[in-house]
Amino acid sequence: MDDIRSLKANQLDALREVANIGAGHAATALSQMTGGTIMISVPTINIARLEDVPPQITAPEEPVAAVLMNMLGDLTGRTLLVFPRPTALRLAGLMLNRRAETEIDLGEIEQSAIKEAGNILSGAYLNALSDFMGLMLLPSPPSLAVDMSSAVLTTAYLQFGTDRDYVFCVETEFFMLELNEKLRGFFLLLPDVASLHAILRAIRVA
Amino acid sequence: MIEQIRVNVAAYAVARGDAVISTLGLGSCVAIAVHDLATAVGGLAHVLLPSESMSRDRDNRAKFPGTAVPLLLEEMRKLGATGPFTAKLAGGASMFGALLPSGGVNMGERNVEAVRRALGVAGIGIAAQDTGGDYGRSVFLHVRDGRLVVRSLNRGEHVL
Numbered sequence: 463m464d465d466i467r468s469l470k471a472n473q474l475d476a477l478r479e480v481a482n483i484g485a486g487h488a489a490t491a492l493s494q495m496t497g498g499t500i501m502i503s504v505p506t507i508n509i510a511r512l513e514d515v516p517p518q519i520t521a522p523e524e525p526v527a528a529v530l531m532n533m534l535g536d537l538t539g540r541t542l543l544v545f546p547r548p549t550a551l552r553l554a555g556l557m558l559n560r561r562a563e564t565e566i567d568l569g570e571i572e573q574s575a576i577k578e579a580g581n582i583l584s585g586a587y588l589n590a591l592s593d594f595m596g597l598m599l600l601p602s603p604p605s606l607a608v609d610m611s612s613a614v615l616t617t618a619y620l621q622f623g624t625d626r627d628y629v630f631c632v633e634t635e636f637f638m639l640e641l642n643e644k645l646r647g648f649f650l651l652l653p654d655v656a657s658l659h660a661i662l663r664a665i666r667v668a
Numbered sequence: 669m670i671e672q673i674r675v676n677v678a679a680y681a682v683a684r685g686d687a688v689i690s691t692l693g694l695g696s697c698v699a700i701a702v703h704d705l706a707t708a709v710g711g712l713a714h715v716l717l718p719s720e721s722m723s724r725d726r727d728n729r730a731k732f733p734g735t736a737v738p739l740l741l742e743e744m745r746k747l748g749a750t751g752p753f754t755a756k757l758a759g760g761a762s763m764f765g766a767l768l769p770s771g772g773v774n775m776g777e778r779n780v781e782a783v784r785r786a787l788g789v790a791g792i793g794i795a796a797q798d799t800g801g802d803y804g805r806s807v808f809l810h811v812r813d814g815r816l817v818v819r820s821l822n823r824g825e826h827v828l
Contacts, residue, residue: 511725512716513678522693523806525821530764605766609821612693613804616677617763620716621696621775627725 466509466630466655474507476667477632477658480591481505485634485649487590488583495582496556496638503635512619512629519633519648520546522612527568529580530618532602533588537660539653541584541601542618544611545576549638549645553579568608577606587649595664618652630658675699680713680730682743683811690808694759696776698783698799699807700733701756702740702792703814709749710811711740718775718782733779733786741790755787756816756828757797758807765802776800796828 469477482505489500520526527550529543545553547568554572555561557579566572581604592599607614619629631652638645653661662668671687677697681689689712691699703710713736720726720734729735741753760780768774780799787794798805798818808817816828 513676513728513731530767532767602767605764607763607802609695609763610693610804610806612677613695613761614763615695616693616697616716617695617761617775621762621764621768627723 466628466658469509473662473667476665477507477661478505480594480661480665481507481632481634481651483594484587484591484651485636488587488649489636491582491586492579492636492638495579496553498556499639501637501639505632505634508629508631508633510629512616512627519544519615520611522610524611525608526550526611526614527573527576527606527608528614528618529577529584529604529606531580531584531604533599533653534602535592535600536597537599537653537657539651539657540618541587542615542650542652543580543583544614544648544650546611546646549647550576550608552638552640552645553647573606573608577604580604580606583649587651595661597660597664630655675712675714677714678716678728678731680711680736680740680743682709682711682740682747684709684747685812687811688808689811690806692806694805694807695761695763696759696774696779698733698757698759698776698779699805700736700740700783700787701758701807701809701814701816702737702744702753703756703809703811704744704749704751704753705814706752707747707749708812709744709747710809710814711744712807712809713737713740715779715783718778733782734789737783737786737790737792753790753792754795754814755792756795756809756814757783757799758805758816758818758828760799761801761803761805763802763804798826798828
């Protein structure tokens, strides 16, 4: 099976469950980090042609902060955290212990805080996956881009992906409940095709 | 009334007269804008990959520079364009640069190079370009006069 479109329903279910475990741990980490309530959605699996993917998350020009990390070890691929600008600003504020009403901009310190948050979240996600599947997973140092959502996403798929036609991505949306305001963000797991098979073998649905 | 035409990733559009063809949020992709001033016909393609050899799904001619340039010219001629044609380019950024393997290929740079080659083959000169860097761009081709407006988050707007 080298075509990601031929995955069966039970395999997709199993992959969603894997992502749910990862995202659950990441949400706990985020909640501890920010002292707030975090909710996560049921993971969705996107298998789409490259040209069809970008608009699914946010409007193409919406400013986002995105933290990309390479996943190394028994599996290869990437994790991508996408925070729309309001979420990124609040997250940076929480990381830096600033009061909610403080005006902030995404300066160097704030960007560094977001990168660190991404590091902690991806770490929690990958650790949970690694425990569950009995595989060794290592995250690379994080890299941050603050830019238009479409530019960030296509680049993450295209520059770093191994499949140039289809994107396989497990997406979990999370919400931070903050001062009656719902801030959203996205956690994307982008395993390389070969690693997808390794995951399926590890959870015995290959 | 100016017609607004939006071009998605790996797509293209052509128009004549009072129209603006745009594409939003280019990262490593490149927007190729071809224009014929005499007949006020313009075309814009949003190419994704430098070469068809990197893809199994090759039906979409707008996805690759080598096929997108002839496609634009064919479609522009159908609208009455005669040439001479000029081209303007934008995009081809390199984002998340810290994660690129050292000595690895930079997709943005390769896309720009492939577009330049495809335009060379078609004998079309490049009038202006805004490519590279580490930031995303949106572009708007004003078909009447061939202006290409490039917009980015932190650098505002400028005209090529």
